[in-house]
Structure formats: structure tokens, C-alpha cells
Amino acid sequence: MEYIPELSPSDSPSESTENTCDIADESAGGELFEIGQRFLFSDSSISLSAEDLTSMEEEDTTDEYKASTLDSEHRANGKSYMQWHGFLRKLKKGSTMHLHPFHPNLPHFRLIKKQLKRRRNAQSLSNFSLSDLQVATDNFSHENLIGEGGYSEVYRGRLEDGELVAIKRLIRETPTNKAEDYLSELGILVHVDHPNIANVIGYGIEGGMHLILPLSLNGSLSSVLSGQKEKLAWCFRYRIALGVASGISYLHEGCQRRIIHRDIKSDNVLLTEDFEPKITDFGLAKWLPDQWTQLTVSELEGTLGYLPPEFFMHGMVDEKTDVYAFGVLLLELITGRPAIDDSHQSLVMWAKPMLISKNYAELVDPSLGDAYDSEQMNRMVMVASICIHQSSTERPQMSQVVRMLKGNECIQPINKKFQKRPALRRTYPVEFIEEEECTA
Incomplete structure (x- = not known):
């Protein structure tokens, strides 16, 4: 899928003020914006601290080598691949991830500063291990399968504290598509706050990509x-x-x-x-x-x-x-x-x-x-x-x-x-x- 037309660099924030938002990195998969000490990815609007981002950059160069040996199409998007891969690695490490519910491409950055102050208690999502999800769903048994679509399956589960949840597992073939779809959906879900929109409880990266949401008892x-x-x-x-x-x-x-x-x-x-x-x-x-x-x-x-x-x-x-x-x-x-x-x-x-x-x-x-x-x-x-x-x-x-x-x-x-x-x-x-x- 493609957007028509594409945004030009001039469409991105570029004001030089105390709250300047500078483009730190740009790729086909999205853009990283710097706001204060945090970096936000534009497609999913997920924030990382500057320290987190630095730790990604300082990790071994194995992934760089992998990106350089991809076929011609992947080489053209090597930077995007590295960005997604590094971000997923950071997601996998954390037991929780703080996700700020605003989009970085806002016209006035004083508004961003105000929102950052209001959102200090940002939504914190739990990072579930594969074993947690296997226990919750009886190893993703067919009896707990409650829905499936073109790129995902949804299972009924019960967490350790007894909460009933719906666990959405992405099943697309290519890792790059999985990453983009997963982070895009996760980023949108943490932005929305409405009583008639399902909220997200957590995520899981180990053994595949998972979203964990409250279970609706009456089904669809x-x-x-x-x-x-x-x-x-x-x-x-x-x-x-x-x-x-x-x-x-x-x-x-x-x-x-x-x-x-x-x-x-x-x-x-x-x-x-x-x-x-x-x-x-x-x-x-x-x-x-x-x-x-x-x-x-x-x-x-x-x-x-x-x-x-x-x-x-x-x-x-x-x-x-x-x-x-x-x-x-x-x-x-x-x-x-x-x-x-x-x-x-x-x-x-x-x-x-x-x-x-x-x-x-x-x-x-x-x-x-x-x-x-x-x-x-x-x-x-x-x-x-x-x-x-x-x-x-x-x-x-x-x-x-x-x-x-x-x-x-x-x-x-x-x-x-x-x-x-x-x-x-x-x-x-x-x-x-x-x-x-x-x-x-």
C-alpha cells in the first residue's frame, strides 16, 4: 500500500524554538523525531528515551551486516529494516513500555510540551513472555481460537491474575510486514481513548508478535x-x-x-x-x-x-x-x-x-x-x-x-x-x- 502524495521534508516540523522537534532519522518505514530527551517513531508514535536509542546504536553490528547482505530491494530499505529491528529488540527487552498518546507531527510544539506534562502518567503496557501467553491460552489451543483474519488469529486467554483477555497473534509471512503492521496497530491503539474503542493491555514479541486486549464476553x-x-x-x-x-x-x-x-x-x-x-x-x-x-x-x-x-x-x-x-x-x-x-x-x-x-x-x-x-x-x-x-x-x-x-x-x-x-x-x-x- 502507498500514500499519494508523499510528504515532503517541508511538511515535517522544523521550528527552531525551545521545544524544537528535529528529524533525527528518516526512512521509508517512517521518521524518528526528537522532542526533548525522547525520540518518537512517526508511524506508530512510540517514544524512546535518548538513552534507549543510544543503546540501540551501540549494540553489535550483526544487524548492520544482515542488512548489507539483503537482496537489492531490501538493501534499498536497509535503514528501515534496521530501524524496525532495533525497535523490536528494545520492545522485547522491556517489562513495560511507556507510550505517549500523541502524534509527533503537530503544528505547534508548545502544545506538545503541555501534553507531555499532562501525560506524565503515560499508559504503561505490560510485555508478556511467550510462556505467559501459552499458559493463558492452553498453548494456543484450537478450542481457544475465537477469530481469525487475513493476517491474524485471536485467542481467548486468562492471565495469571484471572483477567480474561483476547490475544491477537500476527501470522503474516515476512518479518518486515509483521513489524510494520504490528507497530502501526500498537501505535494507533495507544493513541485512542474512547469508551467505544477496545483498549490494549499489553504486547508480546517473543515467539511472534502479539497484542493483548480485554475479552468482550458477548463476542462480536x-x-x-x-x-x-x-x-x-x-x-x-x-x-x-x-x-x-x-x-x-x-x-x-x-x-x-x-x-x-x-x-x-x-x-x-x-x-x-x-x-x-x-x-x-x-x-x-x-x-x-x-x-x-x-x-x-x-x-x-x-x-x-x-x-x-x-x-x-x-x-x-x-x-x-x-x-x-x-x-x-x-x-x-x-x-x-x-x-x-x-x-x-x-x-x-x-x-x-x-x-x-x-x-x-x-x-x-x-x-x-x-x-x-x-x-x-x-x-x-x-x-x-x-x-x-x-x-x-x-x-x-x-x-x-x-x-x-x-x-x-x-x-x-x-x-x-x-x-x-x-x-x-x-x-x-x-x-x-x-x-x-x-x-x-
């Missing part, structure tokens, strides 16, 4: 909606919709840097004992710098059924990517149907005729009967319909979605929301195609 929203047990009551569905919308709105507008989750789906919404939703799995999430309106990807990443038209057409990703996926999730809550059913039919395509004709009653999950609030239901249906609009510019911001779901903002008419447009072949332009060209 997907498993609850599709389960054979008693169906999810409407009050919980509405609460889940509001919670997930609030969490995504926080990622888009409440963080110091915009975060695009890129894989919002019912499998990635975990439910606590009280059915409070927690957004999880930030493996595909990306920071989106303020000066960028979108980024472009060249690989099919995400989950079919939740991906918007512009992704298939041009590989475009921005906040509206998450908005579209949330619209699909709303349809799942309303209908009880999966995003893609056993016959491979898309939920969006199934629902559109009823949305166009405003036959909302036909959308409602039959298991609910009449046991739902009709006003809340109508708001959810109408919000879902505008979230899955074919044109990303017509979709609302997630902060608007929250207000609409609460009834605090009027929902605009949707008379022309589903106008059929000619199919376009997917391309990957360096410059983004104007909407008029897309719809011609």
Missing part, C-alpha cells in the same frame, strides 16, 4: 446477530449503533490526527457484558495527514460487502470509506442479515429496492416482531440509506451521523440517492479523478 456483533440464541433486542441494537458511530466519529475528528479504520464491520465490533460496543482490529487503520483529502491503495484490503464504490473504481480511501461501512453495519442491525449472504448477495443490493420505495417495514428483522421503537428505526434506516450513497461526497460526516441517530439533526431527503450510474473500471491515478469525470 456478527456472532450475536447470526447466533441461534435469543435474538438481540432492539434497545441493544440502537445502543450499539450509537456507540459505534460515536467511536468512528472520535477516530475521524476527536484525535490529534485523523484515523481511518478501513475495516469497520460487525466482526470487528465486540460487545461487553452490558452490550456496549467496542471497535477493534486496527490492522488496516491509517493516519491521514491534515493536508491530504484521500489516500490511494493498490491492493484489495478490507472486507467485501463493506467496501464503497470509489474503492473499487479508483482505490480511494478517506473518512467516507468508514461512513459507507457503517451504513452497511446499520443495515445488519436493522435486518439481522449479513453483509454478504450464503448466495453471495450483497446486503446493500438486497436493501436498495426497499429503501428507494421507502418500504421500511420490509427491512426490519422478522425476529423483532413489533418490539422496536418506530421513530428510532426510521432514523436508523434513513441514516443507513445516506451512508451507503454511491457518491462519497453525498455521505455525511460521522459526527453528523451521531446527531442524526439521536434525532438532534434533520436527515436530508434521499430522492435521488440511488440513481444508477455507468460502471467504471478501477484505476489507480496519481491525481484523483474529479467527480464529474467519474459520473459522466
Whole structure:
């Protein structure tokens, strides 16, 4: 995956003040910034003291030799490789790691100084050994496997103090990809602080890369909606919709840097004992710098059924990517149907005729009967319909979605929301195609 366009050195902080943030090192994998006596890695925003960084540099030159003997592609990225490898070695050594929840590319460094003072009690994450995790999961037994994706497996575990946890183990093949994905997700998780986003308890490097998170006792929203047990009551569905919308709105507008989750789906919404939703799995999430309106990807990443038209057409990703996926999730809550059913039919395509004709009653999950609030239901249906609009510019911001779901903002008419447009072949332009060209 690549960002278009790339940041130039002038985009990086360069003010010469008491709190100057100088670029200490730069590579394809990210940048190291110096703030006072600490160094922060930009992709994961994990901080190291100057003493820690020096100790890395003073270690033996074995890794330097390894980097110099890599093939031509790896030699070109040798510096990046060394940076990741040294950082992982430091993670592995520590019993805890202090991770400062702010991104280094902030415009005003007095703000950084204030935040550093406020964050002296920075989140401290435990470093779990492989033996700790093996004991917790009964040696990663299949019985404790509760989820798996394209690059990770999730196991149920119980720590020594009795706490139930979910242990995510990365399973990608190449060590470099593992390091980048792992640190990227870990860095984003320690930045976020919201009741509807899963927090991270710790990490593990030995024997592979692991993230340890609290276990959500009711499992995923997907498993609850599709389960054979008693169906999810409407009050919980509405609460889940509001919670997930609030969490995504926080990622888009409440963080110091915009975060695009890129894989919002019912499998990635975990439910606590009280059915409070927690957004999880930030493996595909990306920071989106303020000066960028979108980024472009060249690989099919995400989950079919939740991906918007512009992704298939041009590989475009921005906040509206998450908005579209949330619209699909709303349809799942309303209908009880999966995003893609056993016959491979898309939920969006199934629902559109009823949305166009405003036959909302036909959308409602039959298991609910009449046991739902009709006003809340109508708001959810109408919000879902505008979230899955074919044109990303017509979709609302997630902060608007929250207000609409609460009834605090009027929902605009949707008379022309589903106008059929000619199919376009997917391309990957360096410059983004104007909407008029897309719809011609």
C-alpha cells in the first residue's frame, strides 16, 4: 500500500524554538523525531528515551551486516529494516513500555510540551513472555481460537491474575510486514481513548508478535446477530449503533490526527457484558495527514460487502470509506442479515429496492416482531440509506451521523440517492479523478 502524495521534508516540523522537534532519522518505514530527551517513531508514535536509542546504536553490528547482505530491494530499505529491528529488540527487552498518546507531527510544539506534562502518567503496557501467553491460552489451543483474519488469529486467554483477555497473534509471512503492521496497530491503539474503542493491555514479541486486549464476553456483533440464541433486542441494537458511530466519529475528528479504520464491520465490533460496543482490529487503520483529502491503495484490503464504490473504481480511501461501512453495519442491525449472504448477495443490493420505495417495514428483522421503537428505526434506516450513497461526497460526516441517530439533526431527503450510474473500471491515478469525470 502507498500514500499519494508523499510528504515532503517541508511538511515535517522544523521550528527552531525551545521545544524544537528535529528529524533525527528518516526512512521509508517512517521518521524518528526528537522532542526533548525522547525520540518518537512517526508511524506508530512510540517514544524512546535518548538513552534507549543510544543503546540501540551501540549494540553489535550483526544487524548492520544482515542488512548489507539483503537482496537489492531490501538493501534499498536497509535503514528501515534496521530501524524496525532495533525497535523490536528494545520492545522485547522491556517489562513495560511507556507510550505517549500523541502524534509527533503537530503544528505547534508548545502544545506538545503541555501534553507531555499532562501525560506524565503515560499508559504503561505490560510485555508478556511467550510462556505467559501459552499458559493463558492452553498453548494456543484450537478450542481457544475465537477469530481469525487475513493476517491474524485471536485467542481467548486468562492471565495469571484471572483477567480474561483476547490475544491477537500476527501470522503474516515476512518479518518486515509483521513489524510494520504490528507497530502501526500498537501505535494507533495507544493513541485512542474512547469508551467505544477496545483498549490494549499489553504486547508480546517473543515467539511472534502479539497484542493483548480485554475479552468482550458477548463476542462480536456478527456472532450475536447470526447466533441461534435469543435474538438481540432492539434497545441493544440502537445502543450499539450509537456507540459505534460515536467511536468512528472520535477516530475521524476527536484525535490529534485523523484515523481511518478501513475495516469497520460487525466482526470487528465486540460487545461487553452490558452490550456496549467496542471497535477493534486496527490492522488496516491509517493516519491521514491534515493536508491530504484521500489516500490511494493498490491492493484489495478490507472486507467485501463493506467496501464503497470509489474503492473499487479508483482505490480511494478517506473518512467516507468508514461512513459507507457503517451504513452497511446499520443495515445488519436493522435486518439481522449479513453483509454478504450464503448466495453471495450483497446486503446493500438486497436493501436498495426497499429503501428507494421507502418500504421500511420490509427491512426490519422478522425476529423483532413489533418490539422496536418506530421513530428510532426510521432514523436508523434513513441514516443507513445516506451512508451507503454511491457518491462519497453525498455521505455525511460521522459526527453528523451521531446527531442524526439521536434525532438532534434533520436527515436530508434521499430522492435521488440511488440513481444508477455507468460502471467504471478501477484505476489507480496519481491525481484523483474529479467527480464529474467519474459520473459522466
